[in-house]
Amino acid sequence: MQRLRDWVDKIMGWLLVVLMASMAVVVFLQVFYRYVLNNPLPWPEEVARMTVVWLSFIGAYMAMRKNSHIGFNLLVAQLPDVWQAYIAVLGNLLVLWFLLVIVQQGIITMGLTMQDPMPYTGVSIGLWVYSVFPIAGLCMALDTAFKIWDGLPRRGRGNSLGVGK
Numbered sequence: 001m002q003r004l005r006d007w008v009d010k011i012m013g014w015l016l017v018v019l020m021a022s023m024a025v026v027v028f029l030q031v032f033y034r035y036v037l038n039n040p041l042p043w044p045e046e047v048a049r050m051t052v053v054w055l056s057f058i059g060a061y062m063a064m065r066k067n068s069h070i071g072f073n074l075l076v077a078q079l080p081d082v083w084q085a086y087i088a089v090l091g092n093l094l095v096l097w098f099l100l101v102i103v104q105q106g107i108i109t110m111g112l113t114m115q116d117p118m119p120y121t122g123v124s125i126g127l128w129v130y131s132v133f134p135i136a137g138l139c140m141a142l143d144t145a146f147k148i149w150d151g152l153p154r155r156g157r158g159n160s161l162g163v164g165k
Contacts, residue, residue, distance in 0.1 A: 015058055027048055046120050050128055102137040111126065
């Protein structure tokens with residue numbers, strides 16, 4: 001399981017690097033053409049918009065993987081350790097359900113917009129924009145499923161849910 005997590009993290013990390021670099025190049029080109037050559041290009045705004053969407057969702061996966069999302073656990077922190085573990089599993093189950101809905105609806109939206117081209121680039125909106133929903137959602141769902149699995153009680157494993165305390 002850990003090797004799969006590391007493999008997905010490596011791919012997503014490289015994807016973030018490529019997206020950031022491409023966005024910097026595209027925005028630089030647009031600024032150069034608009035203000036230096038006084039001849040703005042029509043396509044960089046679309047490419048930059050697609051890149052921001054992908055950066056947001058891939059970044060959300062990386063933040064989830066590192067437990068960096070905002071959380072409100074003041075009340076949960078006051079509970080005994082065993083209850084904190086149960087609530088963590090329950091919370092992760094709800095997150096998993098939500099992510100699976102995102103994946104499902106992303107696939108539906110992709111299918112509905114697969115033939116719709118973007119105005120300037122002509123690329124498929126479904127393929128290049130809405131595909132981020134099932135891809136990032138599936139990665140986040142996979143990570144959440146691993147967190148649930150790691151939090152379940154096991155015989156002889158000790159205290160994943162406070163067993164043995």
